[in-house]
Amino acid sequence: MSRQRLFELRRLSVRFGDSVAVSNLDLHIDRGETVAVVGESGSGKSVSALGALGLLPPGSQVDGERTFDGQNLAQLSPRQWNALRGGRIGFVFQEPMTSLNPLHTIGKQLAETLRLHQGLRGEAARKRCRELLAQVKLPRIDELLAAWPHQLSGGQRQRVMIAMAIANDPQLLIADEPTTALDVTVQQAILALLDDLRRRHGMGVLLISHDLNLVRRHADRVVVMHDGTLVETGTTQAVFETPRAAYTRKLLDAIPEGRPARLPSAPEPLLAAERLGVSFARPKPFLRPRPPAFVAVEPLALQLRRGETLGIVGESGSGKSTLASALIRLVPAEGEIRFGERRLDKLSGNALRRERRQFQIVFQDPYGSLSPRMPVADIVSEGLRFHHPELDEDAITQRVAETLAEVDLPADCGARYPHEFSGGQRQRIAIARALILKPRLLVLDEPTSALDRTVQKQLIELLRTVQARHDISYLFISHDLAVVRAMAHRLMVLKEGRIVEQGDCDTVLTTPQSDYTRALIAAADLSLA
Amino acid sequence: MQRTQRPRLSPITRRRLQVFRDNRRAYWSLWIFGLLFVVSLGAELIANDKPIVMQYQDQWYAPLLVDYPETEFDGFLPTTADYHDPFVYEQIERHGWMLWPPVPFSYQTLDRDIQGPVPSPPSTRHWFGTDDQGRDVFARVLYGFRLSVAFALALTAGSIVLGVVIGGVQGYYGGKIDLLGQRLIEIWSGLPMLFLLIILASLVEPNIWWLLGIMLLFSWLGLVDIVRAEFLRARNLEYVRAARAMGLPSHLIMRRHVLPNAMVATLTFIPFLFTGAITTLTALDFLGFGLPPGSPSLGELVAQGKNNLQAPWLGITAFVSLSVMLSLLVFIGEGLRDAFDPRHIVSAASPRPAQPHTPVQESLP
Known part of the structure; x- marks a missing residue:
């Protein structure tokens, strides 16, 4: 089965001044595939994704080959970048509480992305907004369009963020710890939604997470990172069932185990x-x-x-x-x-x-x-x-x-x-x-x-x-x-x-x-x- | 247990000091201002109408410290000796010697030996000229600077104490105390301070303590909002809640955990309080409602400059001395603000602090 290569990083390294955050990372995503990057905090998983797409603050240095759909990312002009980000590449960030502007209604924020990238206005934009909110399975859509971010729960906000990310039918969706701030039951629903959207639109998904549980259920391939370097990569099944690297084994073993000590029969x-x-x-x-x-x-x-x-x-x-x-x-x-x-x-x-x-x-x-x-x-x-x-x-x-x-x-x-x-x-x-x-x-x-x-x-x-x-x-x-x-x-x-x-x-x-x-x-x- | 050497300053303080030092302009301004203030503290040794020490008929005298009657030097009057008086001067010169300060005039000495009309232009005798009463302008600026700065220091210190205590109590306890306090402060801040001072000037003879007291009644108001906001924010920080859960009494929590947070905002506010105090004092003196007549005051010098446009050295001296003083303070304030700004660290490209940041291994891979 030959799949189309969508996004590829070769020998990517990211530096902040003297300290190296990521070194020599190779990674690729095909169409319709979910690739998960896992690692502990500080392992460079978010930095590599942000760095590859030029989203790091000035002062950082990104080297290596980056291609997206045959385009060399290192040679893009700022205008081309803007068309790419938010248009063909969508983002979902970790903090649903802070990634929506509290001063605008949901409808207005959604319509803004549509206007910028597709030139949709007025009734056409509103219609598309309703479609999008329906796709992310939000209830009472008309009420929601007029709602302010603070009136929504964390899970609902994250759904709105996803709606914004997929508003322009991106080919690649980057989800950076999309569910970490949410309750477990909501986490599953959000990831199921992402799976569903991926299948329907044929998107590639880059899922960044520290939660092995989620990754195991939802990713096709896994990249394990530690201290800015790639430790192990392979299909999810292979990595989880026959991990080769010692570090991967350590991560997999790190599930809280044991039980509390027994109590004496009748403590006061x-x-x-x-x-x-x-x-x-x-x-x-x-x-x-x-x-x-x-x-x-x-x-x-x-x-x-x-x-x-x-x-x-x-x-x-x-x-x-x-x-x-x-x-x-x-x-x-x-x-x-x-x-x-x-x-x-x-x-x-x-x-x-x-x-x-x-x-x-x-x-x-x-x-x-x-x-x-x-x-x-x-x-x-x-x-x-x-x-x-x-x-x-x-x-x-x-x-x-x-x-x-x-x-x-x-x-x-x-x-x-x-x-x-x-x-x-x-x-x-x-x-x-x-x-x-x-x-x-x-x-x-x-x-x-x-x-x-x-x-x-x-x-x-x-x-x-x-x-x-x-x-x-x-x-x-x-x-x-x-x-x-x-x-x-x-x-x-x-x-x-x-x-x-x-x-x-x-x-x-x-x-x-x-x-x-x-x-x-x-x-x-x-x-x- | 062998205790390792504990650094006296917390790393945050050390980083701030470093940022402040890296700001050359602020750093030098602080030094220059400090030097000027220290020099002006010894104004009596620099500009005075009395000799520092003298010998008369083989006896030592220190006129700076002790008032001697004229009869001491074989004069006629039992009043304090005037060492500029030709008779006294000659008596002493004949029977001993005098060590004069570099400027032999105090701020209120009327120089009666000036040739020509007053105000007289700058000369070797009067470096900055004299004002329209024949008083040495340099001496007046020197004493005026000291008085302004001392006044501003006292006012700032008083405002900080009042502002931090009142703002802190309001912010920490919140609720009804806060609500009541805020309403009272709103009413209080509605009182016009300048008019109060002017009315006061017609009731009592205003001296520096009156001015200080009245201005102190109002100058803390600006600080309360800042301190209160900081306390409100800090009282729900987790380490403050942890201290409360530990059973520490409120005054300890406020002093040890909350106040250090609030002091940041307060310290950045200080230079503005300071310049505000100096300009208010100058403005009152300029209008004639400030310090009693005869006191060395920069505001009075500005007024003289305005009234004697034919003597530009008066206006120029007042302008230069005020603008230098206020500019130095603004520069220092800028440096302080940057030093306390957490986002400023990035540009503070400086050698790393003595203790390197070592998040030691978590005993994990």
Whole structure:
């Protein structure tokens, strides 16, 4: 079967000043084919695609042969580039929240691409817009055309982005992590849509992703990149079933595995909540009655025993983070919270602050959760200095060193600043900051979501070790079922602030009772693990 | 545990210093302005109508520090000696010696020995000429510069304290405190400061403290918006939420985690506060509602230049000294703004900071 070569890169290299981002990359895409580029963050997968199409900021240098449909890309004039990008080559970027202009309606933004590349105006443009939105399977098209980006959900926005990308019947579609910011169930729908469009239009698709799960289902061929070089390439089946490179094997193995340690038969309860609910008042419009409060978490009951991990899963907006914040009194809530022997909901002011060392939290974003102006030793010791003013400088240094060693960080890192560390190391610093106070409860709010799979795996192992050593209870929030399965004893599935299902983790995952849980499990494709 | 040498400045601060140093114009402006200010602090040693030290009949005198009566030098009056007085001058010259400053006039010395009408043009005796009362213009500029800068420094410092505290509290707590504070500030900022000062000038004899106090009542308003916005943004940053979850009290969180963020915006605002303070003081003096008559003031010099167009050295001196001072400040402000601009780093092609950026291996391949 001879296919037509659509896009080809030979010996592509991209440099930023002295540092080489991509070197000697060979890649080609035929018509109607999906080629996936996979690799961890910083492996140069996005940079190579952007570089090949001249979309990198000035200061970068791109070398090598680049051809698209027989045209040498290195010799294009700016005018030809503009006709090519957005016309014959479409793009879908990662962030659906920021890639639409918030000041224009959906209809206007779609019509703009049509006008620029096809000269369509007025009724003709509107008709084409409707067709496109129908193709990406969006509901209530006429309403949508007049809608503003902020009125759409993430998945809907990404569909609009895809509609814009295919508006001019491109021959090549470049999808740079098109689903990373979306919920799992939405991810599958978006990729199925891309598959469908590819078949119908005979497009070539370059799919850039770090998610092996998705790639395995949707790509024809795979290119594995590491540190800016090509590690392995081949058909999806070949790469996944008989990987040749050691790095590929490592990537494939990096699925969180193992199960949490068994609990003693009847551990005492640590945290219990009764009728815990969170609602936010909406602003009162002038001269009209106040609308009903927005209910983020419906009143629910919850129990966490000592040394136990309770996994809370759900898609974005399901209220899982709000629930956790409410439990540790970071957002106001109603209901009863019992922590150990104390009533947490009755505490306030200083008493609550003193109690806080018993329960700590680790946030999702390893880049935002550490103050960039403080060296690591200060970040880690801050809570200790406040809660234990009786400790002298030597004792504090001692405790900081112990805690850093516990989370497997080098001993000399205390004097360094957060920006010198990678995402996984920063997350370890955040964990050290929480652990130094010897808490009995640790709330982990998506602690692994921003990390690569291989790093996730190490972090999960670390968390399990720490739990076993100190008998800490975890409240583990995640949307990633594979990670939750490796961490949680019990599982609670939330949807729109309500408990859909809860119970023993393995039981819920193997015999889900509700449709929603089943959809989540199907989308996560746990069979791979 | 062997603690490695901890750098005193955070990497962000070091990078900013580097960017500032790389901006030659701002860097030199800062040095020149600093030098001028330091020199003007010692104005008494440079331009004064009293000798720095002297010997009279084998006794040491320091007229700069101590007021001696004329009788001390065998004069007739028990008042403070006037060392320009021909009788006193000759007495001392005959029985000892005097060490004069390079300019033997203070800002309020009336030179009675001038040949011809005042204002008199620049000469070796008066480098920048004299004004229409026969006072040395150089001495007046020197003292006036010091007074302006000191006034601006005090006003800026006061504004920063007030602005950061009020803006910070509003921004950090938000909600009702913020709403109430903003409304009060809106009302307060509706008061016309210049008119208040002018009304005040007719009620009391305005001195520098009055002016400072009244201007301080209003000059912090501009800062509040900036600081409040920064605090509002920073209070929901994850590391601030982490500090709150750790149980730190609000004042510690504000000081240690939020304030460093807000200081960036504040620092970039400082040069504008500073120039604003200087121009307001000058404008008031020019209109005659400012410092009491006789004080060394650049605004009064501008007014004299306007009233004595036949003596261009007055206007030119006032213009040059004001424009040099304000330009230097604007250059420094520009440099500061660039140094704090995170997007500016790219063009700051400079040797790498001492500690190289080493995201150490993640123990992954």
